[in-house]
Amino acid sequence: MELRWVFVMCTTVATMATLCGAQADVRVEPTHLQGPRPLQEQTQSAAVRDYLKAWQSMGSALDRNDAALLEQDFVGTARDRLAETVEQQAALGIHTRYQDKSHDIKIVFYSPEGLSLELTDDVQYEVQMFDHDKLQTAQQVHARYVVVLTPAEVRWRVRVFQAQVE
Numbered sequence: 001m002e003l004r005w006v007f008v009m010c011t012t013v014a015t016m017a018t019l020c021g022a023q024a025d026v027r028v029e030p031t032h033l034q035g036p037r038p039l040q041e042q043t044q045s046a047a048v049r050d051y052l053k054a055w056q057s058m059g060s061a062l063d064r065n066d067a068a069l070l071e072q073d074f075v076g077t078a079r080d081r082l083a084e085t086v087e088q089q090a091a092l093g094i095h096t097r098y099q100d101k102s103h104d105i106k107i108v109f110y111s112p113e114g115l116s117l118e119l120t121d122d123v124q125y126e127v128q129m130f131d132h133d134k135l136q137t138a139q140q141v142h143a144r145y146v147v148v149l150t151p152a153e154v155r156w157r158v159r160v161f162q163a164q165v166e
Contacts, residue, residue, distance in 0.1 A: 078161035
């Protein structure tokens with residue numbers, strides 16, 4: 001039964017990633033949270049969908065140097081730090097392009113009141129840096145992200161977005 005659920009969940013997430021325009025391989029580990037509040041499949045699917053959408057927003061914001069593109073998907077320190085990066089890039093006349101290749105997501109905590117969800121994500125992506133639209137560097141990156149999502153009116157938003165690059 002559990003193996004069937006993993007297949008359905010991975011298929012659902014891969015389909016959502018394709019619909020959102022992402023071409024990354026996405027794998028979501030089965031959730032085995034202990035606590036007073038169970039994580040419903042619908043809640044997990046929505047959180048993962050919105051997290052992957054946040055990657056797209058971040059990529060667009062950094063590629064276009066437009067911090068306003070972060071507003072729907074990021075709040076708090078995650079939004080502030082990314083907006084600062086966008087502003088610094090724009091001042092230098094550079095921009096970066098991210099292409100995420102794979103996500104290996106594991107939900108590790110769901111608060112009892114349902115106001116936060118923590119996940120880890122082992123991500124592989126390519127980052128290209130452009131100076132006035134001329135490619136300067138391209139690098140393959142493998143990083144582990146610790147992410148905290150909080151619910152908003154109609155979506156989950158990224159509040160903490162901390163990378164540990166290998």
